[in-house]
Amino acid sequence: MDLTEKERAILVSLGLDARQSGAQIAETLGLSRQVVAYTLDSLEDRGVIRGYYTILNPYKLGYFYYRLFLKFDNLSLERKNQFIEYCQSHKMVSWVVQHEGEWDFCIIVWATGIFDFEIFLQEILESFGKFLLDKKISVSTQIYHLKYKFLNSKKDPSHLLVGKVEEPRELGEKDLDILGCLTKEGRIGYKQIADETSLQPALVKRHVEQLEKENVILGYQVRLDPNLLGYFHSKVFLNLEEHSGKHYDKLITYLLSCIETIYITKAVGMADLEFEVYTPNNEAFFALLNELRQNFPNIIKKIVSSVITDEHYINYLPVKK
Secondary structure (H helix, E strand, O other), X not given: OOOOHHHHHHHHHHOOEOOXXXXXXXXXXXXXXXXXXXXXXXXXXXXXXXXXXEEEOHHHHOOEEEEEEEEXXXXXXXXXXXHHHHHHHOOOEEEEXXXXXXXXXXXXXXXXXXXXXXXXXXXXXXXXXXXXXXXXEEEEEEEXXXXXXXXXXXXXXXXXXXXXXXXXXXXXHHHHHHHHHHHHOOOOOHHHHHHHHOOOHXXXXXXXXXXXXXXXXXXEEEEEOOOXXXXXXXXXXXEEOOOOHHHHHHHHHHHHHOOOEEEEEEEEOOOOEEEEEEEOOHHHHHHHHHHHHHHOOOOEEEEEEEEEEEXXXXXXXXXXX
């Protein structure tokens, strides 16, 4: 699906700041409010925009970001749908991503520690373990959220970083109720949140502003359908020869400038560094990997990749389902 320049500009503007008003977008881009509203409605109706989500800092709330990579043995469509529904309804699951390649699924789990995660893993194994061929566990330490630079081909390194070391912040019920609304719909209005939480709009606004100030809320992202746009969504796992901080910094700086990059992840587990990209075809994807090898020949030991075929579910506060 081809996008107009106006549509591309609006989508880029929404990147990492999807909660901004139509008036703000209109002023930034020199468009009328009516044009912005009409364009957003059109992008949503056509399925280009799948929704808007709020990016929270789980570490600020006392949670760790576990990932469970799973490979099944010829899982039937019925069993696959059961597995997806099970994960979507589980109060610890934040993200359900389907892969094609070495793994079938990646499940993002919010857990307070290893024993909390072990309970979740045991539940998965009891329900679906007999269908599993392999599993791997990884814990994210830093996740970089980037703008959708592939839409305008500008090397903008700006990003939101999940994983800064900060003191945990205990949330009250009002905060949790407000965040529960925001994580389901990032552009929901204060009045609608007030209606759903039985709070006053002015109070809701103050709480949201305080949560942003304290880095509980890091930002708001628009969720796109890359398939409709004619793009492939791929995940790349890097194992490194060199592990000094300066080598990580060089790689991350390079990936931040790539127009294809949408996420970068540092983790303890399967790979030393991971990133995700949108590319228009396989040729562009392999060209990106070749360029990466050429720029870092003595740092990268191994590259493994997989295609992400669908993001079935995203919720940055699964405990409030």
